[in-house]
Amino acid sequence: MEKRPTSHDVARAAGVSQSTVSFVFTGRAGISPATRQKVLTAAAELNYRPNLAARSMRTRRTGRLAVVVPIATLTPLTLLPGAIAAAQEEGYVVEVVSLPHQMTERDERLAELIGSGQYEGVLSFTPLPSAHAGSGPARELRADPRPEEGEPDQVVVLAVAEFDDDMHSAGALADALPIVTMMEHLAAGGQRRFLHLAGPRDFRSSLARREAYLATIERLGLESLGVIDGDWSGRSGEDAVNALPDGILPVAVIAANDLIATGALRAATRRGWRVPEDLTLTGWDDHPQSAFLAPSLTSVRQDRERLGAHSMHRLIAAVRGLPAPPAPTDLLRVVWRESTGPVPAA
Template structure:
């Protein structure tokens, strides 16, 4: 049924025109200039006035006319977000947070997902971005291939590059270190790392943090296995081993691989956590429902995406960048981690 059609048996209904800032101003009992200043992010508005305007915006379902704004200012209000691995939890949820933040600021976010395994697809996507009038480009670059592709393009607009380097202030460092410390507190002394693809900076950061933390705490490492972030790769990495390593705990670089690791261990006759503990990173919604529920560290993907867009918009509008969000590192302890098992009479852990 179109907006001008009536319900069955009723009279025709009128199409409701979009609300304007003048409608909002009338409803809130303020001037249209006050509404305009609030929409532009001006902070010097009295709290009681701000509350009335916000209420009027919600009641009237006000939506800014981006086309009119662009024509009047001569500036686009579209942002391109260039990312890849849409099937992975992290990139997709970061993109969701970025889209929400752009919408809140009166911008439209155009998501461009790229197959990094196809050079032709990369070239086509980059060409698409350069042919359109964007106010800025958000590059959610997780892999080395993405970084190389972006380095060869001049978009002619502000670009916000978001990548996680292996630094002491990164989430990879703090999350992995916290997990190793958690396992050490349970008496584990020999660990194994299930790493992500080394073409990703976050995977390198987590492996580096694992190696640093085990050495600092005087723990032994049984080495590292490698996957591609998927549950299947975690499963295969363990299932295809000729002999399981002599480790009492697996520090897995993300929750999805941890799911595969736990199934492979179970099929090889080991009980989690009685015989071996498994921990992951990210705290995806399903982690609490693994068998057993997974001990992990929460990764606030939504906040990451929002902060990235806010930094880009600040550059577009020539404003001071917002402060970086404070990310608390909290180990979510569930049943997949437990005290280390006692060694058998031969001195082995199992």
């Protein structure tokens, strides 16, 4: 049987001491980024994994992190691959733990996790009870999470603000700036008449896009046919375009997601309206099928995997007593396609 690589093997390959390898995997401060990267590269090439049990006995660190998600929701799963990969690159084992939907039950389950002694840190993409902040074995993190001096053994709890209790986008993913970008581009191309097919009002992201739409209409002096409320379905978009009067072309339809936009496209086609000559159309979410519609749909891509990785790096930095990494600024990107006319140069 092939011998399992040791920290001595990693040290030899990286050209550093064995203690340096140990310091890297226990998160000790004072290791330069270049040295740390050499150790991690050598470890990856050798397929080295630290002995978590031995490390726990030596340092009282378990090498384990938890990501908690509400029961019966799929939304955080789009964030998990990035979060898990980021933790594994740093030598941690990650467990995904379900939390009850009820806040009181969630509080009890969270307290069990913190008191179990199994995890150095807990990451949540949804709000968590605030009762744990600064008390007991847990430390809740704020905007710039860093541990208190002399408290290396506390469990670090990081609740990022990307979703609310109902798993509606509430953080970086709710930023409506791409709506402004798309409308400015269409207006610069000569489009003056707009219509917004909005999502439900109980979504923060839907409200943000509505406000961005209305503000851009006013700022650029454009004509608005209004904001039509609906749900997130294709039927919502289809009904809205079917209800439009004749003689309003050309018009730009800003849909709150790709499903609404797909329904709008179907209705426009059945009415004999050409896209993008008579009706230009944008969506949001960049669903896989959107690139294969006829015409293909301009949409907004959300880099959820990268957001998950950044959130995990924040947690690990706090566990190790290091400064928080800078937040990514380009998680949302407009993907220009045929439904808005000629694709603009990058």
